[in-house]
Amino acid sequence: MSDWKPRTRAVHAGTRRSQYNEVSEAIFLTQGFVYDSAEQAEARFIQAGEDEFIYARYGNPTVRMFEDRIAALEGAEDAFATASGMAAVNGALMSMLQAGDHLVSSRALFGSCLYILEEVLTRFGVEVTFVDGTDLDQWRAAIRPDTKVVFFETVSNPTLEVVDIKAVSDLAHEVGATIVVDNVFATPVFSRALELGADVVIYSATKHIDGQGRALGGVILGTREFIRKTVEPYMKHTGGSLSPFTAWMLLKGLETIDLRVRAQADSAVALARALEGHAALDRVIYPHLASHPQADTARGQMEAGGTVLSIDLKAGQEAAFKVLNALEIFVISNNLGDAKSIVTHPATTTHQRLPEDQKQHLGITPGLIRVSVGLEDTDDLIADLTHALSMI
Numbered sequence: 001m002s003d004w005k006p007r008t009r010a011v012h013a014g015t016r017r018s019q020y021n022e023v024s025e026a027i028f029l030t031q032g033f034v035y036d037s038a039e040q041a042e043a044r045f046i047q048a049g050e051d052e053f054i055y056a057r058y059g060n061p062t063v064r065m066f067e068d069r070i071a072a073l074e075g076a077e078d079a080f081a082t083a084s085g086m087a088a089v090n091g092a093l094m095s096m097l098q099a100g101d102h103l104v105s106s107r108a109l110f111g112s113c114l115y116i117l118e119e120v121l122t123r124f125g126v127e128v129t130f131v132d133g134t135d136l137d138q139w140r141a142a143i144r145p146d147t148k149v150v151f152f153e154t155v156s157n158p159t160l161e162v163v164d165i166k167a168v169s170d171l172a173h174e175v176g177a178t179i180v181v182d183n184v185f186a187t188p189v190f191s192r193a194l195e196l197g198a199d200v201v202i203y204s205a206t207k208h209i210d211g212q213g214r215a216l217g218g219v220i221l222g223t224r225e226f227i228r229k230t231v232e233p234y235m236k237h238t239g240g241s242l243s244p245f246t247a248w249m250l251l252k253g254l255e256t257i258d259l260r261v262r263a264q265a266d267s268a269v270a271l272a273r274a275l276e277g278h279a280a281l282d283r284v285i286y287p288h289l290a291s292h293p294q295a296d297t298a299r300g301q302m303e304a305g306g307t308v309l310s311i312d313l314k315a316g317q318e319a320a321f322k323v324l325n326a327l328e329i330f331v332i333s334n335n336l337g338d339a340k341s342i343v344t345h346p347a348t349t350t351h352q353r354l355p356e357d358q359k360q361h362l363g364i365t366p367g368l369i370r371v372s373v374g375l376e377d378t379d380d381l382i383a384d385l386t387h388a389l390s391m392i
C-alpha cells in the first residue's frame, strides 16, 4: 500500500472485510462487542489488539476503516475520527494543553475555533496570543521559548489568506512547539501540510470529505504516538467519537474525493478568472490567482487553489444581497466543499457577531460574498453568477 498513489489509497486503504468478504465496507452499527470469555474481556481491557474493539466510543471497525483511509491519504501515521470538525479542533487542543501553557494562533479563524481559543482554553489557564497569520514578523515576535502549540487555518475563512506552513513551522519547531493546522480549505486532495512541517492536521469532514451535505464529522491526523497516547484517551472518555454510520458515509466520500475536489477546483479557478476585473467587483480572492497577496506561498503548498473563492462587491451589502437573491443555481447556505454550489454573506451570517473593527481588520466587508463551487457545469455556474452581477 505504501507505494499506492493517493487516488488508489482513497478507494482502498484501510478496508477490513468481515467473514463474508463484502465489496463495499460493512457498517458495524453496534455500540459494543461480545467477548468469548471473561479472560478475553480482561485481556482486551489491558491491551486491545489491532482488530479488537471494546466500545464504540473507544473505536469501531467502520470508524477504524475511515481513520486508516484518511491517514493513508494524508500521509499521516494515524488518525482519530470525531463527531464534527469542532470536536476535532477541541480534542486536538484540549488533549495536549494544560494551565500555564502558551498558544499562538492566527487571528483569521472560523468562529467556533475562535470561541475555543478565546473562551474555553483561556478559562482553563492557557495563555493565547493572536497574530496576523500572513505576517511572519508577528509570528516571530509572538512565539516564545515556552510556546507549546501554534495553531492556524492554512487558508483562512472567508478571506482566503494563506499562511506559510513551512516558515511558521520552522519558527515553532525552534522552540519545540507543536504545529496544529485546520486544513479544511486546502482539502486532503491538495494538502502538503505534513510534508511542510505541520505536526497535526485537522479536517472538518463535513466539508469535502463527505462533500454532499449529509453529515457532520471530523478527523485529527498525526503521529501514532500523538493520536493513540494523547488524543485517543481524551476523545474516548469525553464522548466526541464519530458514529459508525457517518464513518461509512465518509468512507464513500473518500472514494470520490479526488475526482470531486479536482472538478470543483477547476470550476473555481475558471469562475475566478471569469469574474476578475468585473466592473461591479472590488476584488476576486482565490489563492492561485496572480493577484492574490500570497499567490506564491499558495502555489508552493497547495497543488490547486481549492474549491472556494470570495468576491467583494463595490456597492456593499445591498448589492451583495441582490446578487444572492438573483442566483438560480447557487444556493444561499453556509456549508462549503459541497456538490451543490453555495453562496454565503459572511458579514451578516457566519461572522455576524464579530465586532465591526474586527470585521474590518479581517477584510469581512459588507460587499463580501463567499462562493463555494460545487459539481455543476462550469459554464452554467459562470452564467448564473454573471447574470446575478448584471442585476446591480
Ligand SMILES: *Cc1c(COP(=O)(O)O)cnc(C)c1O
Pocket (backbone or CB within 6 Å): 084, 085, 086, 087, 089, 110, 112, 113, 153, 157, 182, 184, 185, 204, 205, 206, 207, 216, 217, 218
Ligand atoms: C466547518 C469548519 C470547521 C468546523 O467543522 P464542523 O464539522 O462544522 O464542526 C472548522 N474549521 C473550518 C475551517 C471549517 O470550515
